[in-house]
Amino acid sequence: MATEVGVGMDPARPVTPDAGPSFRERMRERGIVSTILWPTVSLIAILLIWEWLSKTGRVDEIIVPAPTDIAEAFVDLVQETFFWEATWVTVQETVIGFGAGVLGAWILGTLIGVFRPFRLAFYPLVVVFQITPRVALAPVFLTWFGFGITSKIVMAATICFFPVLINVVLGLETVDRDARDLMRSFGASKWEEYRKLTLPSSLPAIFAGLKVAITLALIGAIVAEFVGATEGMGVLIKTFNFQLQVAEGFAVILALSIIGLILYGITEFLESKIVFWRGH
Amino acid sequence: MPTKVTNSSGQSSGTEAAAAGALAVSVKDLSKTYNTRRGPVEAVRRSSFDVRRGEFVALVGPSGCGKSTILKIAAGLIPFNEGTVMVGGEDARSGRRDVGIMFQAPVLLPWRTVLDNVLLPMEIFGLTSSEAKDRAHELLNTVGLRGFDDKYPWELSGGMQQRASLARVLVYEPGILLMDEPFSALDEFTREHLNVELAKIHETYGRSVLYVTHNIQEAVFLADRVVVMKPHPGEVLDVVDTNLPRPRSLDVLLEEETTRLVTGIRRKLYTHELKRGRHGD
Numbered sequence: 001m002a003t004e005v006g007v008g009m010d011p012a013r014p015v016t017p018d019a020g021p022s023f024r025e026r027m028r029e030r031g032i033v034s035t036i037l038w039p040t041v042s043l044i045a046i047l048l049i050w051e052w053l054s055k056t057g058r059v060d061e062i063i064v065p066a067p068t069d070i071a072e073a074f075v076d077l078v079q080e081t082f083f084w085e086a087t088w089v090t091v092q093e094t095v096i097g098f099g100a101g102v103l104g105a106w107i108l109g110t111l112i113g114v115f116r117p118f119r120l121a122f123y124p125l126v127v128v129f130q131i132t133p134r135v136a137l138a139p140v141f142l143t144w145f146g147f148g149i150t151s152k153i154v155m156a157a158t159i160c161f162f163p164v165l166i167n168v169v170l171g172l173e174t175v176d177r178d179a180r181d182l183m184r185s186f187g188a189s190k191w192e193e194y195r196k197l198t199l200p201s202s203l204p205a206i207f208a209g210l211k212v213a214i215t216l217a218l219i220g221a222i223v224a225e226f227v228g229a230t231e232g233m234g235v236l237i238k239t240f241n242f243q244l245q246v247a248e249g250f251a252v253i254l255a256l257s258i259i260g261l262i263l264y265g266i267t268e269f270l271e272s273k274i275v276f277w278r279g280h
Numbered sequence: 281m282p283t284k285v286t287n288s289s290g291q292s293s294g295t296e297a298a299a300a301g302a303l304a305v306s307v308k309d310l311s312k313t314y315n316t317r318r319g320p321v322e323a324v325r326r327s328s329f330d331v332r333r334g335e336f337v338a339l340v341g342p343s344g345c346g347k348s349t350i351l352k353i354a355a356g357l358i359p360f361n362e363g364t365v366m367v368g369g370e371d372a373r374s375g376r377r378d379v380g381i382m383f384q385a386p387v388l389l390p391w392r393t394v395l396d397n398v399l400l401p402m403e404i405f406g407l408t409s410s411e412a413k414d415r416a417h418e419l420l421n422t423v424g425l426r427g428f429d430d431k432y433p434w435e436l437s438g439g440m441q442q443r444a445s446l447a448r449v450l451v452y453e454p455g456i457l458l459m460d461e462p463f464s465a466l467d468e469f470t471r472e473h474l475n476v477e478l479a480k481i482h483e484t485y486g487r488s489v490l491y492v493t494h495n496i497q498e499a500v501f502l503a504d505r506v507v508v509m510k511p512h513p514g515e516v517l518d519v520v521d522t523n524l525p526r527p528r529s530l531d532v533l534l535e536e537e538t539t540r541l542v543t544g545i546r547r548k549l550y551t552h553e554l555k556r557g558r559h560g561d
Contacts, residue, residue, distance in 0.1 A: 178387045181357050186404040187375020196400070200391050277390035280434030 065247035074251035083236070083255075090221055090233040091259060093149055097156020098217035102210065105161045109168025113202075114194070126165060134159045135220070138227040152224040152232070159220035160213035167209030171202025204278045207271040214263045222256065303366065304456045304488030305331035305354055310363035312349055322513035323349045326363070329507045329516055331456075336482050336489045338499035339507045340545065346514025347492045351460050354490060355381045368456055377405055380454035384461040386441035388433035388448075394420065395429040398448045405452060412451070419447040423477070439470040446474075450481070457489045464493065472530065475502055479528040500524070500541045501533055508545050510552050518548055 047067045053059050054066035061069075077083045111118040112126070138155050145151035175198050183193045225234025233252055240249035271278070312324040324346035331337040339347040352358045353365055356374035365372040367379060388397045398416040402408055417429060423443040425436075433441055442463060449457065463471040479502055482489055493499050499506045500522055508518045522541055524532055532538055 176385075176387065178383045178385050179389065181352070181355075182381065182383070182387050183404070184357060184374045185355050185379070185381045186401045188404045192404055196403070197389070200389070277432060277434065280390055280432075 062244060063246060065250065069247045070250040070254065073245075073247040074254055077248060077251045077255070083252075086231060086233050086236050086252075087255065087259070089149065089231045090218075090225070090256075093152040093221040093224070093232065094156055094214075094218045094259075094263065097153040097221060098160055098214055100153065101157035101160040101217065102164050102213060104157065105164035105209075105213075106168055106206075109165045110172070112165075113169045113172030114198075123169070126162065130162050130166070134162075135223045138224050141224065142228045147228050147230050152221045152229065155224035156217040156220035160217045163212045163216065164206070164209040167205045168202065171205030172198060174205060175201045203275045207267070207275050207278075211264060211267050211271070214267045215260055218256070218260050218263065302333050303330050304333050304335065304368060305337075305490050306364070306366040307350065307354070308364045308366075310350065310353065310360060310365060312346065312353065312358075312360040324360075325513040325515050327509070327514065327516045328363075329519055331488050331490050333455075333488055334486045335505065336479075336491065336503045337505050337507060338503035339490065339492045339509060340494065340496055340499040341509030341514070341517075342494060342511050342549065344511035344514070345509040346511070347494075347509055348460050349514065351381075351458050351490065351492045355379065355458050357381075376454075377452055378455045380449035380452070380457050382445060382449050382457065382459045382462045384464055386433065386438070386445040388441055388444055390433055393430050393432060394425065394436070394444050397433065397444060398451050401448060401452050407452065416447065416451050419450055420444070423447045423450075439466050439474065442466060442474065446478070446481075455487060457487050457491075459489060459491045461493050462491075463498075464495065471498070472533070476528070476530055478502065479526075483527050496542050496545050497533065497538070500538055500545070501528060506541075506545060508548055510549065517552060518545075520545060 050064075051066045051068060054061050054064055054069075065073075108122065108126075112123055113119070135155075137158060138151075141151040141154045141158075145154055179197055179201070180193070183197050188196070221232070222234040222237075225232040226238060229235050233256055236252045237249050240246070240252065307330070308328045310324055310327045311322075314321045314323055327346070327350065329337070329339075339350060341347050349358070353360045354367055354372050356367075356372045356376070356379075368376070388394070389400070392400065395413070395416055398420060399408065399412060402412045402416070420426065420429060423446050425440060425443050425447065428436065428440070428444075433444065436444065442465075445462070463474050466474065475498060481487070482502075489502075491499070491502055496506075501524075503522055506520045506522060507516055508520060509515065510517045520541065524535070524537060524541075
């Protein structure tokens with residue numbers, strides 16, 4: 001379940017504005033039954049098989065605890081203060097890292113998209129960094145910024161920087177030629193053209209990048225916590241697994257997917273409000 | 281009705297100085313070559329024609345005759361190589377309040393309501409006021425979009441979008457309209473309907489219009505004079521006075537004279553094609 005959030009998102013590929021319909025659009029197209037009923041049926045089926053495998057001893061219950069045990073562990077966990085403290089730390093790292101990464105990507109992406117010298121100088125470097133597995137930088141950031149929250153924020157920011165950057169540049173490229181001509185025929189200044197045409201035109205592409213980035217930011221924060229941290233959900237997962245409290249470990253992973261879904265949902269909600277014309 | 285046929289080169293002499301003020305658009309010996317990756321492409325070769333003040337001139341020809349290029353040059357959107365292009369007595373440039381441009385696509389911004397789209401040029405010219413808003417609203421009524429002020433462009437049909445686009449170009453009252461096949465993406469009935477309204481707007485407000493189209497009938501119906509262009513490279517073949525009565529209504533399309541003019545222009549273009557040993561479509 002924990003991997004659900006990151007599935008099918010290849011960080012090396014720019015995300016197009018038409019990356020996919022939103023949840024609501026899917027609902028409208030296919031109807032409530034096919035959108036919600038079928039995935040629920042398959043999920044219940046998987047959980048039942050899992051439960052059966054674990055409870056009947058076909059797999060070791062200590063290594064693969066049954067879903068009911070995980071649920072029980074989850075219910076216990078959410079009553080603990082240390083769990084909420086860890087959650088708060090990880091959410092902070094994710095959101096601040098996301099914000100910093102997006103801001104940086106937006107600024108550099110705009111410079112690359114608007115000024116040709118910037119593009120020539122930096123875009124090839126961006127492409128090279130794009131192929132580098134950025135999680136490999138986590139130990140470096142640990143050395144630079146220590147065991148505290150900073151190294152996690154930097155990791156989250158770094159990992160979500162590139163998909164946003166690529167989409168900012170892509171968004172700037174998709175501006176309608178005629179619309180540009182129209183603005184110029186009115187004698188619009190560069191700034192007016194950017195504010196009234198280029199920026200809004202590129203928002204759908206930018207939001208496609210943001211939706212990828214928010215899930216990547218969470219991955220970045222957790223990976224950085226694995227590498228070296230004193231607090232956070234990544235630390236909890238590691239600790240529980242070392243103590244062979246696998247059910248508790250899974251419970252934290254379940255909590256992480258819920259957080260991922262909430263963050264993604266917020267981004268998608270903002271998209272539907274801000275880029276309301278998307279798809280038309 | 282006699283049809284006067286003048287050669288393009290015949291009208292650019294003598295009364296030039298006196299005519300300068302009376303000319304909305306003056307294109308003289310214009311040449312334009314695009315530099316593409318596959319080498320230079322000659323789009324327009326030594327072409328000349330005028331649009332007098334208050335006159336409706338259609339630029340007609342098959343694709344590749346450089347008609348859109350000429351329009352973009354007149355709008356100051358692209359540079360050219362040789363010749364002179366004067367618009368309203370000044371060198372062609374963009375950012376003028378006395379020139380309005382309309383494209384084949386409506387080019388409405390999807391995040392703005394119809395009214396806000398119409399007000400876009402006013403914002404850029406720094407003319408936002410409640411009067412501007414009132415005028416935009418009035419214009420939307422005039423072009424047949426009553427009650428659509430607060431709709432978004434994607435809630436409108438193609439024809440309605442182009443009506444909104446027309447209101448946007450009229451809102452700042454430019455004296456010269458440059459139109460690049462504005463209705464060619466629409467179905468025939470909608471197009472003819474909009475052409476009648478455009479003729480009405482031209483007759484009412486007396487604006488000078490340079491109208492690019494590949495539709496000969498449309499050109500004859502709308503224009504006082506039709507500039508006929510041939511392709512590869514774009515060159516003016518002929519300038520034809522239509523002398524059809526105004527106000528123009530749909531029955532002008534049914535008149536024999538219209539058919540005669542259309543056939544005449546078509547013959548000129550096809551004769552040229554045949555001379556080059558190529559059969560047109």
